[in-house]
Amino acid sequence: MSATGVQWTEHRTPEGRPYWYHSVERRSVWEKPSELKTPRERALEATPWKEYKSGDRSYYVHSVTKQSTWTLPAELKQILDQYPNDGFAAAPPLASSAVASPHVGGNTQSPAFARSPVPSQSPFPAMGQSSPNHHGPAASSTRGAGFNSPNQLHRPGAEPASGSNTPIPNPHTASRAAQSTHATTSGSTEVNFKGDKEAAETAFIQLLRDTHVDVDWTWETTMRTIITNPLYKALKTIAERKAAFNKHIEALRRQRATEAATRMEVLKPAFRKLLDEDARIKSYSSFATAQKYLSATSVWKQAQSEQEAREAFEAVMREKQQAEREQEDKVKARNREMLMALLKTFEADVFTRWRDAHRTIVESQEYTSDALLPRMDVSEMLSVFEELIRGIEKEADAAQRAEVEAKRRKERQNRDAFKSLLRKLADEGKIAARSTWGEIFPLIRDDVSLLRVAGQAGSTPLELFYDFVDSLDQELERQTADALQHISKTGHTVTPTTTWSEFLEWTTGVNVPVATLEQIHRELVSYLEAEQERATVEARKKLERKFRHQIEDLRYAFKKVDPPLRLQADWDEVKQKMHDTHEWKQAEKQDERVPKWAWEKFVRRQKQKLLDSAESVDAKKRKDAPDTPNHDKLTFEETLTKRLRRDADEDHSEPEEGEV
DSSP: OOHHHHTEEEEEOTTSOEEEEETTTTEEESSOOTTTOOHHHHHHHHSSEEEEEETTEEEEEETTTOOEESSOOHHHHHHHHHSOSSOTTOOOOOOTTSSSOOEETTEEOOTTSSSOOOOSSOOSOOGGGSOOOTTSOOOOOOOSSOOOOTTOSSSTTOOOOOOOSSOOSOHHHHHHHHHTEEEOTTSOEEEOOTTOHHHHHHHHHHHHHHTTOOTTOOHHHHHHHHTTSGGGGGSOSHHHHHHHHHHHHHHHHHHHHHHHHHHHHHHHHHHHHHHHHOTTOOTTOOHHHHHHHHTTSHHHHTSSSHHHHHHHHHHHHHHHHHHHHHHHHHHHHHHHHHHHHHHHTTTOOTTOOHHHHHHHHHTSHHHHHOSSGGGSOHHHHHHHHHHHHHHHHHHHHHHHHHHHHHHHHHHHHHHHHHHHHHHHHHHTTSSOTTOOHHHHHHHHTTOHHHHHHHTSSSSOHHHHHHHHHHHHHHHHHHHHHHHHHHHHHTTOOOOTTOOHHHHHHHTTTOSSOHHHHHHHHHHHHHHHHHHHHHHHHHHHHHHHHHTHHHHHHHHHHHHHOSSOOOTTOOHHHHHHHHTTSHHHHHHHHHOTTHHHHHHHHHHHHHHHHHHHHHHHHHHHHHHHOOSOTTOOOOOHHHHHHHHHHHHHHSOOOOOOTTOO
16 A cells, blocks of 8 residues: 555444545545555446445446446446455455544544545545436435535534435536635634635535435525524525525435336336236235235335335236226227128118117127127127118118219209200300290200200209390390490481481491391380380370360260260261360360360270170179070160260269370
8 A cells, every 4th residue: 555545544433434534634535535445446436337225235327328227237247357356345444543533733533623624525425426317226315314524514523424315416516615615723614615606506505415405394494404504605695595405405306206217117017027926916906905915025025115116006007907908999899890790791771670680690600609709798789780770871871862963963964955955046046035935945845855854853944945045135235235335436326217227337347246236226126116105105194184174074075965976986076066065175275185185085984884884784694694595685886875874964073094
């Protein structure tokens, strides 16, 4: 051993944890100094693998890849085989004064507070001494013992306590934090991080670890516990301290969750095998039942608590129940497919009854010889039968819809053929605007397209004809408007006396066929003549309304004249007999046409009355006529004479306004 190595002495805390004290530098560390390590320990330290404990078992974590394993890695095994004399990470024998503290200046002191040395290495537990990362197996957490720094900066004179198993995030930061903490000769501690907030936060979090602050601690409780420690002032503000506290608590929670998940990954396969091999445990068994039968087994005891065992049990049971459900679903799907295929062989239709189908199924060879089909519930079989019937009904409906669609398509084709016939007749000039069905029917009465449309649903041939003629009428109206616009531009106006040659000359250059122009001329002239006649009639009605009293007076005079006037008399005869009467003179004074209007109205009214009277007499004669054929009959002249005399005795009648 080198002279440097002799300066280190090994000691142990009351809890049995070893630490090493440097007699010259007056510092103590938890990690074994490299000067004291054997070649085997140095070789193991050079590897990225670190050893951890979970109860009595060891596991190994790769510091780079974070991989964890329960088995000894090949790299470590090779080193152990190369140096077979020492145990893996074994502690060297204690110094001759294992319990006694080294003597410095004649005083017997613990190395931790002999002079409160400033350590050259991190005084906190090394990274490799914490629980494994979340990739590794579960590791037990040491709780209850004091987690104090080996230098005991906050309590001079105390022994180093058992180390914390929570790793420091950054060893270099921890080293800076330790180097920023100095002790005075009087034993008080000075904290000065010189603005290194990261180191200050690391020191504060290490204080929380050393104080055993757990996830269920509140900030108030934590503050009361650590407020007297000099490292409490490593962070300057309450907000920074509380943020570091929350960060520490969150890290603890994540670590516990990771450790629990890692342990569960190990426990679940073992529990699954244990539960599968025990016939007493079913998929519906409770945790209490499993605990009753299996709590004494080694697998069950691997769980650190009853809650952990319950979680592993429930996870395995969920998997078993899910597997059973999936198997049941597969059997159910297979039975449904088999039964559906069996039903289809029976040629069922929409009128098949379930009772008959069920009897046929249970009596079939396929059903009785199958091992799984008889296990089907009747309700499940009925569901398959209903599905089959729905499929049959769907196919029948589809066939019916296809038939209806084909019929509709055929009817549409028939209508299109009839429309083509009408278009052909229009091209030949046999159908034009204003054409009537009576004009066209003789031309198409024997055509097959007419017969097909007449015998089907939908639009009738007459409706199709009217639609076609309406389209021709609309086209004619458009062409008429174009022709009239062209005539208006030439400065002409169509009148009832406009000839065809004039109209044709005026419409030269209009994009309208000559045959259509001829029809337009004919209809325009006819329309204008009708309008002219209507205007004449309206003017006469207006005059009649104006002179109605003179007309009615003269009509009354026609009734009272003696001898009576004949209705067949000409106008000159009437004028000769009546021109000296007062009524005639008054009417002629207003307008010379008034007497003639009065006579025309008188004749029209008398003839209508005679016709009504003759019909009434004929009806009465038919009712009261005797059987003899020589019954006297009134002649037309006798009836007329009697009626005129009777009318002469009647009072003046009210005139019918507006009659011509």
